[in-house]
Amino acid sequence: MANSRFEYVKQFEHDKYLLPNTWIVIRIDGRGFSKLCAKYGFEKPNDRRAVDLMNAAAKAVVTELPDITIAYGVSDEYSFVLHKSCTLFERRSSKLITTISSTFTAYYVHLWSSYFPDTPLSSPLPSFDGRAVCYPSVQNLRDYMSWRQVDCHINNLYNTTFWSLIQLGGMEAKDAEKFLAVSAHPSRKSPKLIGMQPTLSADKNEILFSKFKINYNNEPEVFRKGTVVFRDYELVEPAGQRVADAVDNLAEPVQQSKTQEETDKKRRAKARVVVDHLDIIKDDFWDRRPWLLSNKPGKVPKQT
Amino acid sequence: MANSRFEYVKQFEHDKYLLPNTWIVIRIDGRGFSKLCAKYGFEKPNDRRAVDLMNAAAKAVVTELPDITIAYGVSDEYSFVLHKSCTLFERRSSKLITTISSTFTAYYVHLWSSYFPDTPLSSPLPSFDGRAVCYPSVQNLRDYMSWRQVDCHINNLYNTTFWSLIQLGGMEAKDAEKFLAVSAHPSRKSPKLIGMQPTLSADKNEILFSKFKINYNNEPEVFRKGTVVFRDYELVEPAGQRVADAVDNLAEPVQQSKTQEETDKKRRAKARVVVDHLDIIKDDFWDRRPWLLSNKPGKVPKQT
């Protein structure tokens, strides 16, 4: 029963449903964060308060949406992973990406004053765009996560060296850029360098150490590895490829009894959402936390 | 040049580009706002502070994104219209809907304390999902806008009557629902009523007046008509269908000289973004504001 003759316009609306049985990654990115960094005087190459704020917002999002199994963040971006059996919002792309972008933004703005108590926000406010990508296999998903962590490493090493040359070495930004362009591959985050042909693939670690006595491996892990957020349970003994195989073999969402569903839900609610800086490229991270791939909550550890 | 062997995962990402030369409407909706209303004690049937906050956030979004030509809001939803010649973000759906949802959310959370100074926000924070719909012709766009305003009217008349029966008439919610179900058509906003067969299509205006001496037409326009937000210029003499025809005839974004573009940009920046409660169903609204359809800024009125 139409309320009015205008209601035909609803026919122009068509949802995009993400392919079932695939991992959904929703990546959000800060809009115009270079300007924002300058406006609020973020420290270079990394501002700990800004990173902590990103992580606090991500933790709130993961806590609020139990469908998210793991999130990984670096710089002004965060990737949220929904299990391949997830049916949240019937897997409608628009609902998923706007809900996560909006919820993240809400916490980022709300928590700002806790991390920047002396720097009130003003227009234009920080905001985040987002997109969804589907990955069919566990390997695809892990490769995606590895891609982001490798990117974190490449960018942070570059930025650490770049800003050392400026802050400790007294170089001009332009000169530091040129200096690094001929000694190392530029990363995707340095679009200005595109077109410059690096003639030497030298060691930025070496520059840092020889010039500034900085051992890159002693830099804080939060900057070198980025941040991973997930529900924590008791670690298990690695069982090799078995979990990944079992998960890849899944064809449709497991039909659970209501009781089992309730038990799972309670366990998830009890689990602590941790914020940590770990190597997510190696198998060990995934092997010892089978719940990340299986979506079956583990054993809640005794909290002290 | 790939940074790592993981970079192949980028191939799984495919953007959806919205059809060129169509009007883009991005509608955002508050998530779980029934709970939120209860949690923060919003007044019924309408909470003026909540509506003003929605409108303030929408005004900020329209101000920040000059590609938006007009916005219309009611209750916890807002529709933002991008001109059919808009090429923002290359018309990528994900970028558009997440940017607008996120920016709106940022202002909503940031401005909350101005409208609810005594009611601090707490988890879960308010958030908004969003979607994009394309409309090919001016008529389709206007019918969309009319659809939303008719919906506003139907819902507000229903809610005003419903809450009068409770607040002034001392009825229980259940009884008021039943009373109205048999006297009027339920709107899409009252899912509980689905299935109830209203046996009488009576006059809610009549109920309001006879029982409570309320003349519905004297209710505030902000509640009866919703809110429209747009850049304001000097009103013009209506020229009938000509503007709509000219706009429908447009085949591709008008190629303007850089000078013209700069002039337009400056005019848009100078224009006041107004927040008003007008009838957007009748021709008059559109005829006297040709810039809304043509996207050519009008004459900036002298401000006093």
Place this chain on the structure above:
Amino acid sequence: MANSRFEYVKQFEHDKYLLPNTWIVIRIDGRGFSKLCAKYGFEKPNDRRAVDLMNAAAKAVVTELPDITIAYGVSDEYSFVLHKSCTLFERRSSKLITTISSTFTAYYVHLWSSYFPDTPLSSPLPSFDGRAVCYPSVQNLRDYMSWRQVDCHINNLYNTTFWSLIQLGGMEAKDAEKFLAVSAHPSRKSPKLIGMQPTLSADKNEILFSKFKINYNNEPEVFRKGTVVFRDYELVEPAGQRVADAVDNLAEPVQQSKTQEETDKKRRAKARVVVDHLDIIKDDFWDRRPWLLSNKPGKVPKQT
């Protein structure tokens, strides 16, 4: 009621619905037709039998699917236009493009022996791929049609000159290519020329006339203009932009009485499907045949 536990796989299927109120163009293209030309010894630059076969297949498709208002073909491609109010197959993209590709192929193969009685078909058989594009306004649609006809002109002029140089001038293909590359812009159909910088934008008409006494304008219209297929009614006096405006103003499929629908259907069935070679870029073609844009059948001319 599922027939079997396997039926969940149906959930992986999602149709794409083409935006309502837009013109749908379905363009089909011969697959590997360069090889096919060689295999069956098509004449160069144009084989009349092959063109006639394409046109016969297109005529059969237009006759069989009354939703097609007009079709335009050149070389091994054909574009079929569905009116913007068309609701065939609920505008599902897959159904539309496969039905038209398949139906065209069926007639092409079936009619082959009428046009090539001495050259039986053999594997691999001719086949056609297809795609759908939506155009929101009459101007967009006409610009699409014009684009194809301009392309026809550019390619045919090039090919006529190219093959004259070879067939009449005794040049090698390689030399003719180079000769034209420096004297004229290559068209999109000559990918081999990409990268060659034509240094002179000379006149191929001039080459044809001075070298071979060929007046290009005397070449057959079927090759110079391509082919247009449509239902024919009595021509009308041009009414200028009015029809296009009226059609652009349409917001949704016109609701007609059953009687009117039946009358229209009968008229369409009576109309002769014509195959002609006309200028479809100029207004005159469209102005005198308003039914092509309005989708309202005209007056059926007396047939002699």
Place this chain on the structure above:
Amino acid sequence: MANSRFEYVKQFEHDKYLLPNTWIVIRIDGRGFSKLCAKYGFEKPNDRRAVDLMNAAAKAVVTELPDITIAYGVSDEYSFVLHKSCTLFERRSSKLITTISSTFTAYYVHLWSSYFPDTPLSSPLPSFDGRAVCYPSVQNLRDYMSWRQVDCHINNLYNTTFWSLIQLGGMEAKDAEKFLAVSAHPSRKSPKLIGMQPTLSADKNEILFSKFKINYNNEPEVFRKGTVVFRDYELVEPAGQRVADAVDNLAEPVQQSKTQEETDKKRRAKARVVVDHLDIIKDDFWDRRPWLLSNKPGKVPKQT
């Protein structure tokens, strides 16, 4: 370099790329085949010539497109499976579905006279629509194939009984329908029965045997099991779930040496394309033919 000012219309065209690393199933369906059956007097419940023609066309399609690993057909439908590593046409949906629909149609029309020598085709010609669906895991793919084969069984058992009641039992169609409606579940192919509540889930096998002494299991396999078409190599000893696991673990198309690619291509070309009627639901079929899932050609058997 645009050939003309009309070329902007190309921007309205956007391809849909099917998600990488997923199995692509393209299913084609005869259009209006009930009418076609009547027109050409197909035998009921199955016309062997018509089925053989379908299978011959499918065999030609599989032979012509080596990217197809297996096809399954029943009645007037055929499903073609592309391996999850397939990159044909960059996985563009439109190209894939139209190419397969068109190629199938070409062979169906071309081969018609071999199977129906006394029944020449006439307008409207047979045609086939098509669609693509992606399946992420081996299990999803196998469940899809099983779904079709179960459907074949259900429909054929129903049709065999239905037509026996008519042809051997002398019933009217209407009465046979009612008789079966109360004794067995209707299949998706009998839309007329929707709404009828079968009150007894009786045994059609029993009806066939008791009434007509027909043992359903002695009916021809081509009707009971449908038809499977694939490249044949030497059968291997089943290795259990290992092949499926390995294939599910694949993250991207295997990078092979040119030599290996050439070897594979030659082997595929040498392989016989078989047309058979086998149980594809059980593991055995897949376990003994690992090339179907792995896409690595097996050992070409000595042909006698």
